[in-house]
Amino acid sequence: MARYARPVERLINELSRLPSIGPRSAQRIAFHIVRGRPEDAYALAEALREVKERIKPCRRCFNLTESEECEICTDPRRDASIICVVEDPYDIGPIERTAEYWGLYHVLGGALSPLDGMEPEDLRIAELLERVRREGTQEIILATNPNTTGEATAMFIAEELRDLPVKVTALASGLPVGGDLEYADEVTLGRAFAGRRAI
Amino acid sequence: MSSYIRAIRLVNFRNYRDAAVSLAPGLNVVVGDNAQGKTNLLESLAFTATGSSPRTPNDSEVVRWGAEFARTEMRVVAGGRERAVAVGYAPGQKKRLSVDGVRRDSLARYAAGEAGVRVVNFFPDDIRVVKGAPADRREFLDGILSSLRPAYARAAADYARAVQHRNQLLRRIRDGISSRRTLSTWDRRVVELGLQLLRGREAAIGPLGEMFSDALRALYGSQKAGMRYSHSVTPEAYAEALREAHESDIERGRTSVGPHRDDFTLLLGGVDLTTYGSQGQQRLATLALKFAAREYVREVTGEDPVLLMDDVMSELDERRREYVAGYFMESSQAVVTTTNREYFSPQVLKRARVVRVAGGSVIQEPDQKAG
Numbered sequence: 346m347a348r349y350a351r352p353v354e355r356l357i358n359e360l361s362r363l364p365s366i367g368p369r370s371a372q373r374i375a376f377h378i379v380r381g382r383p384e385d386a387y388a389l390a391e392a393l394r395e396v397k398e399r400i401k402p403c404r405r406c407f408n409l410t411e412s413e414e415c416e417i418c419t420d421p422r423r424d425a426s427i428i429c430v431v432e433d434p435y436d437i438g439p440i441e442r443t444a445e446y447w448g449l450y451h452v453l454g455g456a457l458s459p460l461d462g463m464e465p466e467d468l469r470i471a472e473l474l475e476r477v478r479r480e481g482t483q484e485i486i487l488a489t490n491p492n493t494t495g496e497a498t499a500m501f502i503a504e505e506l507r508d509l510p511v512k513v514t515a516l517a518s519g520l521p522v523g524g525d526l527e528y529a530d531e532v533t534l535g536r537a538f539a540g541r542r543a544i
Numbered sequence: 545m546s547s548y549i550r551a552i553r554l555v556n557f558r559n560y561r562d563a564a565v566s567l568a569p570g571l572n573v574v575v576g577d578n579a580q581g582k583t584n585l586l587e588s589l590a591f592t593a594t595g596s597s598p599r600t601p602n603d604s605e606v607v608r609w610g611a612e613f614a615r616t617e618m619r620v621v622a623g624g625r626e627r628a629v630a631v632g633y634a635p636g637q638k639k640r641l642s643v644d645g646v647r648r649d650s651l652a653r654y655a656a657g658e659a660g661v662r663v664v665n666f667f668p669d670d671i672r673v674v675k676g677a678p679a680d681r682r683e684f685l686d687g688i689l690s691s692l693r694p695a696y697a698r699a700a701a702d703y704a705r706a707v708q709h710r711n712q713l714l715r716r717i718r719d720g721i722s723s724r725r726t727l728s729t730w731d732r733r734v735v736e737l738g739l740q741l742l743r744g745r746e747a748a749i750g751p752l753g754e755m756f757s758d759a760l761r762a763l764y765g766s767q768k769a770g771m772r773y774s775h776s777v778t779p780e781a782y783a784e785a786l787r788e789a790h791e792s793d794i795e796r797g798r799t800s801v802g803p804h805r806d807d808f809t810l811l812l813g814g815v816d817l818t819t820y821g822s823q824g825q826q827r828l829a830t831l832a833l834k835f836a837a838r839e840y841v842r843e844v845t846g847e848d849p850v851l852l853m854d855d856v857m858s859e860l861d862e863r864r865r866e867y868v869a870g871y872f873m874e875s876s877q878a879v880v881t882t883t884n885r886e887y888f889s890p891q892v893l894k895r896a897r898v899v900r901v902a903g904g905s906v907i908q909e910p911d912q913k914a915g
């Protein structure tokens with residue numbers, strides 16, 4: 346039995362399906378929207394629609410973009426001989442903010458995780474190997490998250506790349522172990538780039 | 545001087561609605577009838593010092609029935625300065641740890657000393673470390689090491705996680721869902737982390753064994769005691785053994801070797817206490833292990849940890865009660881519960897802080913002047 350009018354229940358339901366939003370937060374956000382100005386709610390709805398209609402993966406690096414290729418891949422000032430491998434598109438932001446990195450990216454779309462059923466085939470690892478062959482990449486920086494699945498993914502990719510003429514490095518430690526790149530601060534992450542080591 | 549707990553306040557913790565206790569260095573005796581809150585009070589001290597309960601992995605159990613949250617605040621005297629540490633918990637939310645009002649977000653780091661005081665606790669149920677399964681003994685050893693080194697705590701958690709992943713992969717391979725492509729990757733990951741545990745445990749087991757032997761001799765008698773680590777695989781053979789176990793591991797869906805399968809044996813006069821110890825020997829050995837843990841923490845950190853001892857006296861005969869009371873009085877701080885204050889001699893009580901608990905309320909008895 347619904348405790349609130351059906352549309353409100355529906356909104357609470359949809360919101361509570363989002364990551365890190367529990368039933369209580371969902372309720373709080375829903376009532377915030379119900380109380381707020383209509384324009385604000387429509388702007389949010391419009392933003393959601395636009396994202397789904399306009400955003401797609403970059404065909405080269407799988408970063409999110411409105412065009413065929415993302416702004417980073419098409420920027421002529423970037424060093425195309427280096428590729429930094431990350432798990433998710435939102436890992437790119439923190440690295441960009443360090444202003445220490447001028448190469449390209451490759452977004453895997455997750456990490457190897459038997460517990461979540463994530464296999465090599467579910468990640469863009471084959472696409473990465475293909476890119477390295479085609480683009481003649483000189484260096485791969487593995488910047489997966491410093492946690493169990495991220496480290497295993499880095500190990501696996503390093504192994505897969507072994508027979509290709511490319512230098513493979515990983516970020517220097519000093520990142521909060523067990524955490525996410527997303528939450529690393531700029532200075533620490535910048536230092537991790539400067540001190541990357543071959544693996 | 546080593547650090548000690550000067551006071552604690554409990555809000556909605558177990559059967560305490562809102563109670564404050566002030567503690568002294570040296571011996572503190574918590575007296576009360578059955579089911580009044582003695583164990584709960586000890587638990588709250590450990591909970592605040594380490595950020596989690598030594599009795600349950602389920603934090604919501606400590607929240608007073610019908611209450612929405614539990615909160616404990618402790619004043620710790622460390623290095624001549626006083627600091628305020630607090631732990632707050634509401635079911636469904638992240639635990640809040642703070643030191644002098646500043647939030648701490650890593651439980652591992654908090655547990656490894658940020659509160660400014662370390663504890664070694666004894667609960668009657670701890671006899672399972674001696675009597676119980678290998679997992680109980682591993683938990684004891686890993687607990688000590690984790691409380692001393694956040695890096696060990698992290699490696700232990702990561703190792704457990706990596707083994708879970710590997711086990712799931714083994715089952716998926718067995719069931720034809722996954723290929724073997726990533727198995728060697730998970731092997732390497734598991735070995736890398738497992739070696740950190742093995743090295744940590746190997747470094748500790750020697751000195752800990754000596755301390756256990758000394759403690760048990762003082763408590764029990766002249767027989768020689770010892771502690772022996774038993775490997776499911778040695779560090780040198782680890783990687784190779786894991787590879788060789790592929791087929792059988794896949795069949796069973798479990799990782800068959802590594803520190804999660806290790807154990808240690810407690811010996812008294814050459815006899816395995818787990819299998820052959822009498823009830824009394826096992827009890828004394830449990831206490832000796834806790835005393836050894838205290839010595840070890842003191843040796844590594846240079847600081848005497850606080851002893852939290854639940855109902856330890858009732859299990860001892862008079863001679864041993866006297867010895868143990870002396871032991872507690874010489875420690876920087878010990879908090880000891882009992883239903884019967886007569887387990888302590890009048891001379892001991894004169895020099896101790898006595899706290900009475902009844903139905904979740906605390907009555908501080910005035911200190912007697914030491915003679």
Ligand SMILES: Nc1ncnc2c1ncn2[C@@H]1O[C@H](COP(=O)(O)OP(=O)(O)OP(=O)(O)O)[C@@H](O)[C@H]1O
Binds near residue numbers: 577580582585608
């Ligand atoms: N979350 C909780 N909320 C309220 N009461 C609780 C909670 N958890 C336990 N209790 C109760 O607190 C009471 C005191 O428990 P405690 O284990 O501290 O007793 P004790 O004084 O150590 O007794 P004993 O001498 O029998 O060991 C018990 O009756 C128990 O049921």
Ligand SMILES: [Mg+2]
Binds near residue numbers: 582583854855
């Ligand atoms: Mg009790």
Ligand SMILES: [Zn+2]
Binds near residue numbers: 405406407414419
């Ligand atoms: Zn791109």
